[in-house]
Amino acid sequence: MGQSGIELSVIIATHNNLPTLQKGLESWARFAADQPVELLVVEDGCTDGTREYLDGLACGGWNGPALRVLHEDNAHELVCTNRGLAEARGDLMLSWHDDMFILQPWFIPELLATFRAYDDVGLLALSRGLVFSPIDEPVVTWDDTVDWRRMRSTVGPAPLNWARLYEVDGVMRPWAVRRACVEKVGPLDPVFRPTEWDESDLCFRIREAGWKVATHGYERDGAYVHQLSTTYGRTPSAKRQEIGLRNGSIFYERWSDAIRRDHARTRKTWLRRATAAGWASTARQIARFAAGRRDAP
Template sequence: MSAAGIELSVIIATHDNLPVLRQALDSWRRFAADQPVELIVVEDGCTDGTAEYLADLTARGWDGPPLRAVHEDDAHELVCTNRGFREARGALVLSWHDDMFLRARWFVPELLATFRAYADIGLLSLSRGLYYHPVEEPVRTWEDTVDWRRMESTVGPAPLNWVRLYEVDGVMRPWVVRRSCIDRVGPLDEAFRPTEWDESDLAYRIRQAGWKVATHGYERDGAYLHQLSTTYARTPSARRMEIGLRNGGLFYQRWTDTIRAEDGRTRKSWLRKTSAAGWLAAARQVARFAAGRRDGA
């Protein structure tokens, strides 16, 4: 596929996670080989044969979406995502984990249709979004940064969150962003290296520039499966909390006044732009969810 035919660039940062990466790439081959997608794998200082695997895969060719591999020297997720932004050729860029597996052919067409239909959406989270609320107590500990009075995880109000997208303040990966947003406000701020709070900071900058930030629970719809933390969980928890406190403190230093000013505002919602297959998948998941609640009652 030529660069002109690519609409969605998928950035996959990976570090010593080859068996899982193979599954992730195969899922894109199975469900998106014929879609206007490219995969950009950022091989981040791997020592487990990942670089050799990717070199062989690209040299001999494969029957999936166009695939490119680029190298970083153990730079971690934030820097790898920014590298992917620089390499991306699509008007939309998806930040994806190497332990996320695509499960539905309707998913990519829905993303493309959504961004075509709603010009005011600049960034869309595919799992959960975040509402931020003002709290008078200062941020002194890691627990303060994730206090749910301060930071509320959401997929929007039930039950319409199965059929609608909802405006949020911040996001968690995976998410899709317009390339025009990155061109306007800049990439992830490397002051947040190696990772954490960088994506909510980006969301606030995008919203400050005039776009909306939205979320929908696509994993809940069955669009993909997240195996969860096969790489990142290797970071020692004490170190992770230290980084989280530092970066959370920076985020709140920048955005507390905005959080306070925006509290209680009316947030927008949008109807999903999915296909019959997407609606059917959602209906099946709703039925499973309802059955599970009855069984657990």
């Protein structure tokens, strides 16, 4: 256990998104107030009243988990996440968005139990992971970086992915990582600032250091909801495509040999460490999918 009895440090970078941030923090107060959790909210140069709101909570107007407020000056997501990783007191650290809302009290206990049970899991994605495959075509355009022949989004093979964690190569936020991993390989690489491809680069460094990277669809299980959970499928702006191409090119230049070497390996799976409530919630979600009320991923 980390400092002051904290097991999990939740890092939330925010910039001018006050109503959504308030809703997100309220979900932590409702469903995790009794958990060994701290929230590190990194206020990134907000001008919409966020700083004053957070300072008020930190001064005593808060009934949720331990809360600390950190300030940056429009440093962007990667830098804010690294600030949280450096300041965190828990042995487990969670990179979380300000537009993600917890829906179930079993979520955090299961996450903690998973890392206690599986020492070889260094980082766990909570929505979807990425599996990379080598192709001979060069990376020239943004579309090349996300070509699904080269990079496939996955929650693992169905139908056992409801009950298991599945080994992957890279991840998308949210994800939880062991402090020991960050201490061994370093935080997110600032070369990827402001964001994109930084977390997959971290995953490859963690794998090179001997841990495994896994994913499980906790959002699909009903544990939390991401208000912008379809962001990955939306058409990015020209500026974001420019950044994505630059960062994707760096990533593939750095890790293409490892992708070619390891892509065909047998991928490990782990049984979820779910509570009875977690299994019951998952069963309800499976029924919803089976009834066709949601599209299966």
